[in-house]
Amino acid sequence: MDIEYKAFQLEITPEEIAQLIDHTKLNAWEGPEAIKNLCREAIQYNFYSVCLNSCYVSLAAETLQNTDIKVCSVVGFPLGAMESRSKAWETQQAVENGAHEIDMVINVGMLKSQQEKYVKADIEDVVSAADSALVKVIIETCYLTDEEKIKACELSKESGADFVKTSTGFGAYGAFPYDINIMRKIVGPNMGVKAAGGIKNFADAARAILANGNIIDPLKFRLGASAGINIINNMKWLSLSDNWVIDEIPCRLCPVRATTFGKMSESQYSYHKSRCHMCQYKQYNLFYD
Amino acid sequence: MDIEYKAFQLEITPEEIAQLIDHTKLNAWEGPEAIKNLCREAIQYNFYSVCLNSCYVSLAAETLQNTDIKVCSVVGFPLGAMESRSKAWETQQAVENGAHEIDMVINVGMLKSQQEKYVKADIEDVVSAADSALVKVIIETCYLTDEEKIKACELSKESGADFVKTSTGFGAYGAFPYDINIMRKIVGPNMGVKAAGGIKNFADAARAILANGNIIDPLKFRLGASAGINIINNMKWLSLSDNWVIDEIPCRLCPVRATTFGKMSESQYSYHKSRCHMCQYKQYNLFYD
Numbered sequence: 001m002d003i004e005y006k007a008f009q010l011e012i013t014p015e016e017i018a019q020l021i022d023h024t025k026l027n028a029w030e031g032p033e034a035i036k037n038l039c040r041e042a043i044q045y046n047f048y049s050v051c052l053n054s055c056y057v058s059l060a061a062e063t064l065q066n067t068d069i070k071v072c073s074v075v076g077f078p079l080g081a082m083e084s085r086s087k088a089w090e091t092q093q094a095v096e097n098g099a100h101e102i103d104m105v106i107n108v109g110m111l112k113s114q115q116e117k118y119v120k121a122d123i124e125d126v127v128s129a130a131d132s133a134l135v136k137v138i139i140e141t142c143y144l145t146d147e148e149k150i151k152a153c154e155l156s157k158e159s160g161a162d163f164v165k166t167s168t169g170f171g172a173y174g175a176f177p178y179d180i181n182i183m184r185k186i187v188g189p190n191m192g193v194k195a196a197g198g199i200k201n202f203a204d205a206a207r208a209i210l211a212n213g214n215i216i217d218p219l220k221f222r223l224g225a226s227a228g229i230n231i232i233n234n235m236k237w238l239s240l241s242d243n244w245v246i247d248e249i250p251c252r253l254c255p256v257r258a259t260t261f262g263k264m265s266e267s268q269y270s271y272h273k274s275r276c277h278m279c280q281y282k283q284y285n286l287f288y289d
Numbered sequence: 290m291d292i293e294y295k296a297f298q299l300e301i302t303p304e305e306i307a308q309l310i311d312h313t314k315l316n317a318w319e320g321p322e323a324i325k326n327l328c329r330e331a332i333q334y335n336f337y338s339v340c341l342n343s344c345y346v347s348l349a350a351e352t353l354q355n356t357d358i359k360v361c362s363v364v365g366f367p368l369g370a371m372e373s374r375s376k377a378w379e380t381q382q383a384v385e386n387g388a389h390e391i392d393m394v395i396n397v398g399m400l401k402s403q404q405e406k407y408v409k410a411d412i413e414d415v416v417s418a419a420d421s422a423l424v425k426v427i428i429e430t431c432y433l434t435d436e437e438k439i440k441a442c443e444l445s446k447e448s449g450a451d452f453v454k455t456s457t458g459f460g461a462y463g464a465f466p467y468d469i470n471i472m473r474k475i476v477g478p479n480m481g482v483k484a485a486g487g488i489k490n491f492a493d494a495a496r497a498i499l500a501n502g503n504i505i506d507p508l509k510f511r512l513g514a515s516a517g518i519n520i521i522n523n524m525k526w527l528s529l530s531d532n533w534v535i536d537e538i539p540c541r542l543c544p545v546r547a548t549t550f551g552k553m554s555e556s557q558y559s560y561h562k563s564r565c566h567m568c569q570y571k572q573y574n575l576f577y578d
Contacts, residue, residue, distance in 0.1 A: 028368045028394075028460070029432045029554055031402030053370030055396060077368065079317045081342030083386070086379040093372050105317075107344060113320030143318045170459070171317070265318055 010206045012216060014232050015046070017205060019218050021228040022072055022101075022194070023047040026169065032059055039063040047228055048218045049101060053077065054094050061098025072101035075126060078168035080105030080140065084122045088129040101134045102126060103194075103224075105168060106152055108140050116155060123159035136163035136194050136222075141179040141255065142172040143264055145271055149179060153186035165224065167197030172263040174198030175224075176255035177211030184212050189220075196224025202234035207253060250281035299495045301505060303521050304335065306494060308507050310517040311361055311390075311483070312336040315458065321348055328352040336517055337507045338390060342366070343383050350387025361390035361425075364415060367457035369394030369429065373411045377418040390423045391415060392483075392513075394457060397429050400441055408441075412448035425452035425483050425511075430468040430544065431461040432553055434560055438468060442475035454513065456486030461552040463487030464513075465544035466500030473501050478509075485513025491523035496542060539570035 023042045025034060035056045042050045042064070049070035050060050060071045073094035076082040082090075084107075091102050104126045110118045127135050137159075139152035156164045164183050166175040174197020183193050195208035205223055215221045225231060256272045256279075276282065312331045314323060324345045331339045331353070338359035339349050349360045362383035365371040371379075373396075380391050393415045399407045416424050426448075428441035445453045453472050455464040463486020472482050484497035494512055504510045514520060545561045545568075565571065 026368070026370075027554070028370060028397040028429060029401055029557070030370075031398040032404070033402065034398070053368060053398075054372040054375060055370050055399070057372065077371075079315070079342060079366065081315075081317060081319075081344050082366075082379060083343040083346065083382050086343060086375065086382050089378045090371060090375040093375050097372070108317040109320040109323070109342075110344070112318055113322065115321070140317060265316070268318070 014235050016216050018045050019048050020223050021047045022049045022051040022222055022224045023228045024051040024224050024226045035059055036063055042069045043067055054090055057094045057097040057099045070100040071098055073099040075102050075104040077105055078170035080107050084125050088125040091126045091129040095131055095133050102130045103136045105138045108143050111152055120155050120159050123161055127160045134162045136165045137161045138165040138168055140171050141166050149182055150186050153183050157187055163192035163194050165194035165196055169197040173255055175208055177207045177253045178255055180208055180211040192220050194222040194224055199223055199225040200227045202231050205231045251284045303524050305505050307334050308337050309512050310336045311338045311340040311511055311513045312517045313340040313513050313515045324348055325352055331358050343379055346383045346386040346388045359389040360387055362388040364391050364393040366394055367459035369396050373414050377414040380415045380418040384422050391419045392425045394427045395441055397432050409444050409448050412450055416449045423451045425454045426450045427454040427457055429460050430455050432557055438471055439475050442472050446476050452481035452483050454483035454485055458486040462544055464497055466496045466542045467544055469497055469500040481509050483511040483513055488512055488514040489516045491520050494520045540573045
């Protein structure tokens with residue numbers, strides 16, 4: 001992949017970017033008041049959806065009735081290692097409670113063990129339980145080799161899911177242009193890609209949008225972020241200056257920079273490290289010796 | 290609480306400590322081979338149980354048939370924010386697939402929002418679905434004030450659970466003597482306490498056992514650890530020297546030392562920090578200014 005660093009070329013309005021954002025609150029400690037507030041913010045900024053844990057689907061659906069804002073529930077989250085029928089059941093409950101979208105986590109361990117039949121059936125069960133709700137498959141790129149990312153995208157597509165999504169936000173790292181680019185290439189033009197995890201400001205969002213081929217359509221591209229308001233507000237002062245572009249270096253766009261020993265298996269850490277050593281931009285190499 | 294630092298007084302054999310250990314593998318990337326290996330290790334060391342994600346319950350039950358080793362499945366893990374009926378369903382599936390024990394996560398957000406009725410019903414649903422399987426309630430101490438820890442223990446007890454458990458191992462920090470001590474005091478002598486998260490060696494295990502009142506009984510006390518083998522092997526070289534006791538300082542036994550900004554809400558961070566400032570051992574204070 002040719003790493004892109006021309007985010008300054010992006011032309012998008014705050015209104016358009018808001019319609020790409022799944023406004024997200026998933027931490028264990030969030031209570032009903034925080035979720036109501038999330039919904040109010042979504043109304044104020046006209047975000048595409050709110051994304052939350054399944055215990056808050058009813059509350060969000062009620063708070064957002066008479067608006068166009070969708071309710072998105074995570075399922076089997078964030079490990080993806082919940083037994084398949086339970087993922088399907090959680091999906092069905094979420095849809096009954098008012099969810100329009102389901103962000104399920106793929107079974108990462110089974111994927112990495114070449115249990116493709118299991119992984120596919122696991123997604124199919126959720127797609128089937130979701131009925132007409134849109135299904136995004138979180139492939140958790142931080143734990144995958146490039147070959148596994150490709151396989152995860154292929155299986156998600158074959159299983160009838162609507163989107164692939166980079167990350168839970170609870171793994172070793174989140175969405176990086178490098179991975180978004182791979183995912184878009186594999187799923188083709190008709191499936192959605194969602195970039196999520198670590199998208200903290202407009203610069204991150206812009207890099208993600210460009211890595212996806214600059215598609216401004218919420219049915220084809222989505223940003224998952226708890227920092228949606230910051231992203232929108234950023235655009236104002238960023239348009240006053242291009243300084244944030246000037247110090248762009250390729251390493252900043254690469255997931256390897258966020259790889260931390262102890263937050264993933266040893267083999268995955270070695271995989272990232274070796275990739276860094278072989279990279280065409282290795283003269284920038286800021287993160288590994 | 291008087292912080293104890295006399296772990297060297299502990300008298301326990303490697304066989305006894307093995308029978309307190311839930312041998313644990315919960316990372317998203319673990320595949321079937323890793324789980325089979327976990328089971329083989331449990332047989333070799335005679336650990337009390339294996340603790341794993343619900344997608345591996347059938348595999349573990351099959352691998353461990355004809356042994357006394359229990360199969361323990363986590364439920365609603367690790368956020369605890371899964372909708373109640375889905376937690377109950379995951380529990381029921383796990384028990385049908387051969388789980389003897391269920392480690393469920395409490396709904397942390399509802400607990401912190403004083404939704405006691407919700408939290409209690411959430412636990413009761415799992416207890417009911419578990420049938421005769423033992424239920425442990427993970428209260429995730431790292432996100433709770435002392436008052437909330439006490440409430441979580443009381444609600445778990447009232448709901449008919451068998452154990453309270455400190456941590457998922459995926460939160461901001463894991464089991465600390467300070468919290469274990471509170472939990473044992475609140476649940477009384479007839480309920481179990483499980484210390485889990487960050488128990489990496491025999492010294493950690495010994496501190497946890499002593500904080501629980503030195504009860505050597507797997508129906509009253511359990512250690513959740515992925516480092517079970519290390520804990521057992523540690524005992525051999527530790528018995529050759531008491532050096533590890535000499536540098537014990539109270540801060541090492543306190544959860545506040547593991548508090549990291551960004552891994553919890555701001556209010557929880559401030560709570561920990563203020564407690565540190567008021568501590569009777571503040572002259573040792575190594576972690577905050």
